[in-house]
Amino acid sequence: MGRSPCCEKEHTNKGAWTKEEDERLINYIKLHGEGCWRSLPKAAGLLRCGKSCRLRWINYLRPDLKRGNFTEQEDDLIINLHTLLGNKWSLIAAKLPGRTDNEIKNYWNTHIKRKLYSRGVDPQTHRPLNNSATSTTTVPPPNTSVLQSQITTSNKNMIIDDISIINSTNNNDNNGNFLLSGNDNTKINVTKLVSEDSNSNSSSAVSSEETYHHQQLNLDLSIGLPSSHTQMNTDKLKLEQLQGNEQQETKVITTSHGLCLCYSLGFQTNQVCCCSKTIGNSITNTVADNNMYRFSGPMDI
DNA sequence: AACCCAGGCAACCGCTTCATC
DNA sequence: TGATGAAGCGGTTGCCTGGGT
Numbered sequence: 567m568g569r570s571p572c573c574e575k576e577h578t579n580k581g582a583w584t585k586e587e588d589e590r591l592i593n594y595i596k597l598h599g600e601g602c603w604r605s606l607p608k609a610a611g612l613l614r615c616g617k618s619c620r621l622r623w624i625n626y627l628r629p630d631l632k633r634g635n636f637t638e639q640e641d642d643l644i645i646n647l648h649t650l651l652g653n654k655w656s657l658i659a660a661k662l663p664g665r666t667d668n669e670i671k672n673y674w675n676t677h678i679k680r681k682l683y684s685r686g687v688d689p690q691t692h693r694p695l696n697n698s699a700t701s702t703t704t705v706p707p708p709n710t711s712v713l714q715s716q717i718t719t720s721n722k723n724m725i726i727d728d729i730s731i732i733n734s735t736n737n738n739d740n741n742g743n744f745l746l747s748g749n750d751n752t753k754i755n756v757t758k759l760v761s762e763d764s765n766s767n768s769s770s771a772v773s774s775e776e777t778y779h780h781q782q783l784n785l786d787l788s789i790g791l792p793s794s795h796t797q798m799n800t801d802k803l804k805l806e807q808l809q810g811n812e813q814q815e816t817k818v819i820t821t822s823h824g825l826c827l828c829y830s831l832g833f834q835t836n837q838v839c840c841c842s843k844t845i846g847n848s849i850t851n852t853v854a855d856n857n858m859y860r861f862s863g864p865m866d867i
Numbered sequence: 868a869a870c871c872c873a874g875g876c877a878a879c880c881g882c883t884t885c886a887t888c
Numbered sequence: 889t890g891a892t893g894a895a896g897c898g899g900t901t902g903c904c905t906g907g908g909t
Contacts, residue, residue: 582877582903604894620895621878656897671898672876 625668632664
């Protein structure tokens with residue numbers, strides 16, 4: 567049993583939109599707002615599919631769209647978010663005000679991919695091109711103390727706000743990696759990049775190629791301590807369909823403080839989440855949640 | 868000037884997810 | 889709880905444009 571078509575194909579226009587069609591759509595949405603895309607074309611007097619109207623509005627006509635070239639900061643943010651989220655363009659776009667998922671997707675395919683290739687980095691895996699199938703073993707680069715988004719779980723709909731940190735000296739695995747757990751016992755293994763002066767035994771068997779890989783992939787991700795079950799009313803950064811090894815054995819120990827991964831992805835204070843208490847080295851914020859911390863600088867664990 | 872080709876981007880298609888009944 | 893429809897999402901297509909020959 568097939569699905570009924572979203573519109574009558576014979577009586578709809580396709581292809582490029584005319585100025586008149588744009589004006590009709592804009593005027594209609596100004597008067598009635600977004601929503602009910604299926605009935606919109608008829609109501610607005612457009613011979614278009616509802617999906618087509620939605621796309622045209624979202625990707626081109628919306629007044630809050632930012633036009634023009636991507637900045638270096640946006641480039642970096644897209645790359646970092648892609649490392650973390652993969653091809654979740656809508657999630658990535660949600661973190662770049664004024665940019666659409668389609669725009670970012672196109673920009674990725676036409677510019678950033680090339681940029682990464684020129685750096686010798688595989689745009690899909692974010693690993694060196696000559697080392698794209700290597701293990702996820704970690705190595706500590708000098709003077710670095712960050713977390714890396716080497717995530718090994720296949721759980722869907724993981725929400726960063728709900729991840730708890732398991733990162734005390736007792737809570738890393740034997741390889742020096744951190745383990746994060748979701749509120750439903752979802753487990754995520756986050757590779758730790760340890761500072762030079764810390765005592766990690768995990769680097770001894772790691773190749774120089776892997777060292778290169780991890781230096782390239784430094785997301786400077788912050789992790790916060792687990793939140794209480796306070797409802798987060800702000801954007802939630804979903805980690806959807808994370809791919810990895812479901813069989814990953816993890817030692818999970820939860821703590822009582824919340825973790826915020828947002829700040830170090832480039833978001834401004836309070837821009838993304840409501841966790842605003844900062845520990846770290848530079849930012850002083852108000853306390854939004856006694857159990858939620860936000861890191862502004864590299865963690866020194 | 869005409870043609871070819873590659874890059875960029877808007878739009879489409881089909882699948883997935885979500886909401887409702 | 890399953891069926892259904894609407895909306896959302898990501899991959900792909902195809903047109904347009906500019907540069908090279």
